[in-house]
Amino acid sequence: MANNQSVRRHLEAFTRGRIIGKLEEGRSVTSVAAESGIAHKIVSRLWRQFQTTGTAIRGFSSGRPRGTTPADDRYIVLQTRRNRRQTAREIARHTTQATGRSISRFTVARRLHGGGLFARRPVRCVPLTPTHRRRHSL
Numbered sequence: 001m002a003n004n005q006s007v008r009r010h011l012e013a014f015t016r017g018r019i020i021g022k023l024e025e026g027r028s029v030t031s032v033a034a035e036s037g038i039a040h041k042i043v044s045r046l047w048r049q050f051q052t053t054g055t056a057i058r059g060f061s062s063g064r065p066r067g068t069t070p071a072d073d074r075y076i077v078l079q080t081r082r083n084r085r086q087t088a089r090e091i092a093r094h095t096t097q098a099t100g101r102s103i104s105r106f107t108v109a110r111r112l113h114g115g116g117l118f119a120r121r122p123v124r125c126v127p128l129t130p131t132h133r134r135r136h137s138l
Contacts, residue, residue, distance in 0.1 A: 010058060013058075016056045019047075020050050068101075068107065073111045
């Protein structure tokens with residue numbers, strides 16, 4: 001990522017709740033922002049959202065909903081660690097049977113990639129005959 005691009009980090013629900021609690025106690029936005037180490041504008045926006053809507057929950061993002069839950073993702077990685085020789089198609093079938101939601105082998109591959117597991121193909125080579133071995137050792 002280039003240096004001039006910013007990385008968006010969202011506040012967790014717990015942090016949002018703590019900030020709202022401090023503001024409800026009557027503390028100023030500036031003091032809460034300084035104590036939390038969060039920009040004044042973010043705390044101000046969070047407080048304004050809470051006052052207008054009565055909640056500080058993050059809005060939902062657009063896009064297609066995920067096919068798997070975080071629990072499904074952990075299950076996929078666990079299945080792979082138990083049996084490293086399973087293909088993505090077999091893991092998809094097992095996960096579909098376990099959860100009742102069908103997922104593709106490509107989804108499994110993405111979840112494994114996210115879990116730090118990558119597919120490796122074994123190198124295929126022609127087995128050496130005794131004559132080859134003898135000549136190779138000379």
